[in-house]
Amino acid sequence: MxxxxxxxxxxxxPRAEFRTCRFSGLRIEANAEKLIKFNxxxxxxxxxxxxxxxxxxxxxxxxxxxxxxxxWFYLVLTGHGANVLLFxxxxxxxxxxxxxxxxxxxxxxxxxxxxxxxFVLMVVGAVMANYAVLRGDxxxxxxxxxxxxxxxxxxxxLVLFAVGALIAVFVFFGTLVVAKAEKTYDGSVPLVTxxxxxAAIIAVFTLASGAIILVPTWxxxxxxxxNIDSLMYKVVWxxxxxxxxxxxxxxxxAIWYAIAAMVVGAKPLSEKVSRMAYFxxxxxxxxASAHHILAEPGMSSAWKIVNTSYMMYLxxxxxxxxxxxxxxxxxxxxxxxGFTRGAFEWLTKAPWGNPAFSGMFxxxxxxxxIGGISGVVLGTEQLNVLMHNTIYxxxxxxxxxxxxxxxxxxxxxxxxxxLLFQRDIIWPRLAKWQPxxxxxxxxxxxxxxxxxxxxxxxxxxxxxxxxxxVLRFEFPPAAYLMMGLNGISGVLAATGGVMFIVIIxxxxxxxxxxxxxxxxxxxxxxxxxxxxxxxxxxxxxLKLPGTIILVTLFFAAFVLYYFVNWKYLSELWLFR
Amino acid sequence: MSETGxxxxxxxxxxxxxxPAPERIPAMQQILDNPFLLLFLGVTxxxxxxxxxxxxxxxxxxxxx
Ligand code: HEM
Ligand SMILES: [Cu+2]
Numbered sequence: 114m115x116x117x118x119x120x121x122x123x124x125x126x127p128r129a130e131f132r133t134c135r136f137s138g139l140r141i142e143a144n145a146e147k148l149i150k151f152n153x154x155x156x157x158x159x160x161x162x163x164x165x166x167x168x169x170x171x172x173x174x175x176x177x178x179x180x181x182x183x184x185w186f187y188l189v190l191t192g193h194g195a196n197v198l199l200f201x202x203x204x205x206x207x208x209x210x211x212x213x214x215x216x217x218x219x220x221x222x223x224x225x226x227x228x229x230x231x232f233v234l235m236v237v238g239a240v241m242a243n244y245a246v247l248r249g250d251x252x253x254x255x256x257x258x259x260x261x262x263x264x265x266x267x268x269x270x271l272v273l274f275a276v277g278a279l280i281a282v283f284v285f286f287g288t289l290v291v292a293k294a295e296k297t298y299d300g301s302v303p304l305v306t307x308x309x310x311x312a313a314i315i316a317v318f319t320l321a322s323g324a325i326i327l328v329p330t331w332x333x334x335x336x337x338x339x340n341i342d343s344l345m346y347k348v349v350w351x352x353x354x355x356x357x358x359x360x361x362x363x364x365x366x367a368i369w370y371a372i373a374a375m376v377v378g379a380k381p382l383s384e385k386v387s388r389m390a391y392f393x394x395x396x397x398x399x400x401a402s403a404h405h406i407l408a409e410p411g412m413s414s415a416w417k418i419v420n421t422s423y424m425m426y427l428x429x430x431x432x433x434x435x436x437x438x439x440x441x442x443x444x445x446x447x448x449x450x451g452f453t454r455g456a457f458e459w460l461t462k463a464p465w466g467n468p469a470f471s472g473m474f475x476x477x478x479x480x481x482x483i484g485g486i487s488g489v490v491l492g493t494e495q496l497n498v499l500m501h502n503t504i505y506x507x508x509x510x511x512x513x514x515x516x517x518x519x520x521x522x523x524x525x526x527x528x529x530x531x532l533l534f535q536r537d538i539i540w541p542r543l544a545k546w547q548p549x550x551x552x553x554x555x556x557x558x559x560x561x562x563x564x565x566x567x568x569x570x571x572x573x574x575x576x577x578x579x580x581x582x583v584l585r586f587e588f589p590p591a592a593y594l595m596m597g598l599n600g601i602s603g604v605l606a607a608t609g610g611v612m613f614i615v616i617i618x619x620x621x622x623x624x625x626x627x628x629x630x631x632x633x634x635x636x637x638x639x640x641x642x643x644x645x646x647x648x649x650x651x652x653x654x655l656k657l658p659g660t661i662i663l664v665t666l667f668f669a670a671f672v673l674y675y676f677v678n679w680k681y682l683s684e685l686w687l688f689r
Numbered sequence: 690m691s692e693t694g695x696x697x698x699x700x701x702x703x704x705x706x707x708x709p710a711p712e713r714i715p716a717m718q719q720i721l722d723n724p725f726l727l728l729f730l731g732v733t734x735x736x737x738x739x740x741x742x743x744x745x746x747x748x749x750x751x752x753x754x
Contacts, residue, residue, distance in 0.1 A: 286725075286728070310724050314724075314728045314732070321732070348744065348747065395727055395730060395731040399734075400738055406743075412743065412747075413746055416742055420738060
């Protein structure tokens with residue numbers, strides 16, 4: 114342990130214990146540290162459970178294996194969605210909020226008792242949801258559309274979880290107020306914290322939408338409400354279901370910036386531009402919830418198009434700005450670090466052996482190329498009909514939430530565990546490989562599900578041979594091939610997931626201690642890690658030949674793919 | 690490598706005549722610096738354009754029988 118000083122400046126300020134991290138220079142308050150640890154570890158446990166379920170789902174959809182019987186398939190699929198997309202991601206996001214609020218700003222956490230209350234509610238909710246699903250009477254898939262009805266425990270568990278998360282979000286807002294009042298920073302908050310603020314704002318709308326729809330649905334499951342209108346449910350539910358994905362995007366973009374700052378010493382290219390990109394998220398990203406309702410006849414085209422086209426493109430522009438400025442900031446920093454030769458020395462000499470860096474960069478590239486491009490295609494009203502409800506849809510969102518968010522969160526874990534637990538990564542060699550194994554698997558499941566989807570394979574379907582169906586239909590052999598390759602990729606992704614969990618758990622329990630004098634990190638940080646992650650300041654350069662080439666490549670791929678899909682669409686209806 | 694490290698270059702770029710004591714903060718930055726104003730915008734806009742408009746359309750669908 115290094116220095117411990119008390120933050121008891123005046124009588125009004127509650128006592129808080131801080132230590133200064135020897136490696137990053139960050140001031141870490143004891144309550145914040147403990148809550149970050151508990152939320153992050155809980156997140157990892159739910160990833161383990163949900164990931165196992167994902168593997169079982171992928172192996173069942175591999176026609177030659179079909180490991181689960183039909184009823185178990187749908188049960189496990191329901192559990193998979195809830196455990197990974199809700200519990201893993203949101204527990205981790207709470208850890209990110211506390212980190213970006215308390216640790217980055219060098220502040221104490223506001224209201225730690227409330228933070229614990231929120232945590233306990235979330236744990237109770239998450240465990241109860243698993244109980245409800247495993248009982249077998251809540252097999253309603255992730256979306257739980259009425260008239261499918263789950264047991265009362267299912268809806269109640271989600272409401273408890275949402276209330277807990279909402280409390281945590283307000284603890285974060287409270288921490289901002291505390292940090293400002295106690296002057297732990299001056300001027301504007303650092304960009305990473307601004308990203309976390311964006312995530313927290315979207316979280317408020319998300320969790321409120323969830324409560325608005327899940328409370329009446331819970332009453333319906335108890336028999337106290339006679340009918341839930343299914344279209345009404347879908348519209349309000351997606352206010353939660355979609356917006357929660359935008360919490361993920363805001364949070365993982367903040368992590369990209371944070372890792373770039375702490376590992377290679379990157380500064381944002383322009384604080385103004387990056388903040389405006391986040392501002393676009395705040396204003397517009399949640400409206401894109403409507404892209405889930407594009408095929409519903411009850412809603413007008415005006416509502417659909419206003420919400421998905423005009424507004425969504427403004428939000429997509431925000432993502433493209435981050436897609437330019439994150440690699441740009443890395444390029445600028447690496448050039449400053451001395452890697453100036455040619456267009457790409459900054460990239461080839463980047464710390465590819467550091468899993469925090471490689472995970473972050475793979476997440477950035479795959480989120481853009483796989484998740485981003487396919488998302489814009491699916492979110493276009495006219496093109497949506499090509500892939501609606503096919504397995505292309507899970508293909509797309511495994512590109513965003515697995516290859517993008519999950520990989521970024523894993524990368525952040527490799528960075529944060531040594532700093533918070535003061536134990537070094539136990540098997541650095543294995544850790545070095547983890548992002549590549551998991552990344553390749555995640556890319557595989559995304560691309561092969563998308564491939565199968567373009568051939569018409571439906572999502573959430575146990576048996577594509579349709580053996581006992583009244584109306585027979587033969588999928589082309591290529592569809593079977595794609596589903597097989599998806600199964601193999603699922604095994605690879607699960608292997609990467611197991612590597613991650615084993616390394617992190619073993620590190621926490623038995624990693625080499627870092628609180629001894631002379632201890633060194635296996636994956637060192639940049640000398641100016643603290644300054645770069647926690648102060649306001651722009652790089653202010655655009656002399657970035659490598660980034661410009663990469664971004665041009667991205668646009669070419671984007672435009673090409675987008676228009677190829679319009680061509681497919683034109684072939685759906687042949688006018689002769 | 691030499692550089693000024695962190696600092697407020699960006700904020701001062703509007704006033705090149707070095708270090709004016711009462712710094713005037715641009716309006717946009719004041720908006721971005723206020724998390725609760727952002728919270729208000731980020732909740733109101735989707736509530737009106739997505740939720741309320743959407744629910745009004747559903748309520749306007751004629752019911753049979
Ligand atoms: C080992 C890693 C994973 C594998 C092999 C995997 C595989 C799959 C497969 C094959 C499906 C079913 C597609 C269908 O039949 O409709 C699926 C659904 C889904 N996955 Fe994953 N997945 C993995 C990790 C994740 C992660 C990390 C997340 C979220 C962060 C995630 C979120 C989802 C969601 C939300 C669904 C949809 C559930 C539903 O339709 O109700 N998956 N996954
Ligand atoms: Cu969405």
